[in-house]
Amino acid sequence: MSSAVTAAYLGPANSYTHQAALALLPSSLTRPTTTLIPYTSIAAAYESRETYAVLPLENTIFGVVQETLGCLLSSEGEGDDEDEDEKKGARWRIVQTFDKRVEHCLVVSSSCSDEQLDKIAWVASHEQALGQCAKFIKQRLPCAQLVKTPSTAQAAEALALLSSRQKLRQQQQQQNDTTTISYPSSSAHPAHPVCSENNGQSADEAEDELEIIPKQLQALPGAAICSEAAVEGLEGLRITRKGVQDVAGEFLVLEACKGTAANSDRS
Numbered sequence: 001m002s003s004a005v006t007a008a009y010l011g012p013a014n015s016y017t018h019q020a021a022l023a024l025l026p027s028s029l030t031r032p033t034t035t036l037i038p039y040t041s042i043a044a045a046y047e048s049r050e051t052y053a054v055l056p057l058e059n060t061i062f063g064v065v066q067e068t069l070g071c072l073l074s075s076e077g078e079g080d081d082e083d084e085d086e087k088k089g090a091r092w093r094i095v096q097t098f099d100k101r102v103e104h105c106l107v108v109s110s111s112c113s114d115e116q117l118d119k120i121a122w123v124a125s126h127e128q129a130l131g132q133c134a135k136f137i138k139q140r141l142p143c144a145q146l147v148k149t150p151s152t153a154q155a156a157e158a159l160a161l162l163s164s165r166q167k168l169r170q171q172q173q174q175q176n177d178t179t180t181i182s183y184p185s186s187s188a189h190p191a192h193p194v195c196s197e198n199n200g201q202s203a204d205e206a207e208d209e210l211e212i213i214p215k216q217l218q219a220l221p222g223a224a225i226c227s228e229a230a231v232e233g234l235e236g237l238r239i240t241r242k243g244v245q246d247v248a249g250e251f252l253v254l255e256a257c258k259g260t261a262a263n264s265d266r267s
């Protein structure tokens with residue numbers, strides 16, 4: 001019986017790394033049944049026991065992805081020579097690199113108009129994307145504090161969650177303003193539908209997602225830099241600028257050295 005082939009990637013779904021993984025796997029390298037497994041950071045994907053790992057490596061504007069480089073340097077002996085790697089007990093060997101165009105979008109809450117862009121207090125994305133769009137951010141979002149997130153798609157998810165919470169708070173405020181006199185004391189306020197519009201996440205998942213945005217910024221208007229695909233399926237967001245920056249990105253496919261894949265400790 002053939003065992004399942006799995007590939008770790010820097011998630012969540014629709015991160016650039018996911019798009020690269022979809023383009024790469026399955027391929028002649030792997031079997032057609034490869035299942036892609038999202039991990040919440042480059043390090044977690046690297047430390048996973050999947051058969052393959054797809055990681056961002058570098059791009060034309062901002063250079064090498066430091067976290068990926070750090071992972072590669074932390075384990076000696078990974079290279080082209082499989083026998084040598086196995087003798088040294090290496091976990092991965094590089095089997096392919098892959099170039100993919102990366103097109104960043106500026107995403108804001110649907111309630112934020114273009115005229116309000118200069119009020120944006122923070123902009124979240126992967127360090128690489130923030131670096132690639134530094135000029136644009138400085139020009140168009142002069143007041144924005146940079147918030148580094150584990151991936152571009154996680155920035156979009158956190159922004160969607162915060163936007164839905166803000167919307168909810170505004171609705172509750174409006175209800176309170178118009179109905180304070182008519183509520184009996186036992187049910188003084190409408191039920192508090194925490195995370196009722198949370199893009200399909202559980203409350204715990206939503207809390208984890210929000211930890212990546214500093215608490216003091218969460219109530220302020222924010223933005224995310226990510227791909228167009230990362231916004232699909234997320235409510236309450238709109239793309240205000242496409243092609244903020246186009247760069248060529250390079251991604252890496254690692255294959256587990258024999259006997260080291262276990263599919264056991266994914267997040």
Ligand SMILES: O=C(O)C(=O)Cc1ccccc1
Nearest residue numbers: 015016017056126128151152
């Ligand atoms: O895959 C992602 O979404 C990332 O956050 C990594 C990244 C960031 C910028 C360009 C390419 C990949």
